[in-house]
Amino acid sequence: MPRIERILVESVTRTFGAVAALRAVSLELGAGQIFMLEGENGAGKSTLLSVLATVLKPTLGRVIYDPIGEELELVRPELGWVSHESLCYRELTGRENVELAARAYGVVDPEAWERARDRVDARAFADRPVRTLSRGQRQRIALARALVHGPSVLLLDEPWAGLDGKSSELLERALVAERERGSLVIVSSHAPEQAERLGARRIRLAGGRIAQQA
Numbered sequence: 754m755p756r757i758e759r760i761l762v763e764s765v766t767r768t769f770g771a772v773a774a775l776r777a778v779s780l781e782l783g784a785g786q787i788f789m790l791e792g793e794n795g796a797g798k799s800t801l802l803s804v805l806a807t808v809l810k811p812t813l814g815r816v817i818y819d820p821i822g823e824e825l826e827l828v829r830p831e832l833g834w835v836s837h838e839s840l841c842y843r844e845l846t847g848r849e850n851v852e853l854a855a856r857a858y859g860v861v862d863p864e865a866w867e868r869a870r871d872r873v874d875a876r877a878f879a880d881r882p883v884r885t886l887s888r889g890q891r892q893r894i895a896l897a898r899a900l901v902h903g904p905s906v907l908l909l910d911e912p913w914a915g916l917d918g919k920s921s922e923l924l925e926r927a928l929v930a931e932r933e934r935g936s937l938v939i940v941s942s943h944a945p946e947q948a949e950r951l952g953a954r955r956i957r958l959a960g961g962r963i964a965q966q967a
Contacts, residue, residue, distance in 0.1 A: 756905035757818045757831045757937065758784045760805060765814035767800050774800040776961040777814070782939065784905065787932050789948040790941040792958035798941040799837075799910050801958065805939060806834045806908050818906075830858055833899035835909040839891035843884040847875055847894040850883060851901050858902035869897040872930070874923055889920035896927060907931050909940045913947065925951060 762780040766773060775797050782788055790798040803809040804816060807825050818828045841850045851866045870879050873893040883891055892912060899907060907928070913921055928951060931938050942948070948955050957965040 754827065754830060755820050756784070756935070757821060757828070758905075759819040760906070760937065761817040761819060762801075762805075763815050763817065765801075765804060765811045765816065767804060767809060768812045774961050775804070775811075778958075778961070778963055779814075780956065780963065782937055784937045785932060785935050787928055787938040787940065787951050787953040789945075789951070789953040789955050790939065790958060791943070791945065791948070791955055792964070796958040797961040798958055800961075802908050802910050802939065802941055805906075806832055808834075830902065831905045833902070833904035833907040835892070835895050835899045835907075835912055837911045837914060839883070839888075839895040841883045841891060841894055841898070844882060846882055847879040847886070847890075847897070850894055851879075851898045854898040855901045860902050865901050866897075869901040872900060872927055873897045874919075887917075888915045889917045892916060893920055893923065896924065900927070900931075904936065906937045906939070909938075911941055911943070913942060913944065 760782040762778055765775055765778045767775040778801065790801060792798050800809065804811055807829055815823060817823055821827050848866060851869055855865050870876060873896050875893050875897055878886055878890050883894060912924055928938050955967045956963065
């Protein structure tokens with residue numbers, strides 16, 4: 754399966770009833786870069802991420818994942834997704850959550866989960882039920898789950914919210930490592946200083962439109 758080298762967003766509009774969350778958004782996002790989506794609450798950041806993650810379909814317009822195209826069954830194995838909430842199975846251990854994701858993506862290497870676990874420094878709590886973990890620990894398990902299959906695109910929705918210093922540092926380190934691996938990383942955040950530390954390109958949304966790119 755070819756890795757995604759570029760995402761083309763072509764005049765994407767997404768409505769929820771009479772409300773337009775995205776309005777004719779067009780973007781070109783290239784591999785080997787980190788893009789930071791910024792804007793006030795309701796600006797369209799989470800909706801755009803959900804469209805890029807194929808969780809939501811555009812109402813109008815299209816998203817092309819070059820060189821794969823628009824076939825979602827081929828695109829989805831190349832995506833890693835970390836939501837604002839971990840969305841892990843709370844009664845399973847961290848290890849079981851990551852192993853379950855690995856199997857779902859067809860990963861046959863039995864050590865894949867260990868590599869993902871160690872990238873987020875989760876060895877000390879990976880065998881505990883997720884319901885017993887702190888928010889920072891749950892998000893580290895969620896990140897390991899998103900990385901276990903080696904995606905070429907990593908999408909994260911407000912991943913720093915509620916994290917302690919160590920978890921924030923580990924997250925930033927993982928994002929930089931993914932960029933250096935040649936992946937495309939797209940993150941929504943309210944903190945411009947994180948964009949500066951990560952050397953990210955900034956995309957500001959307002960009212961569902963692209964207000965500024967840098």
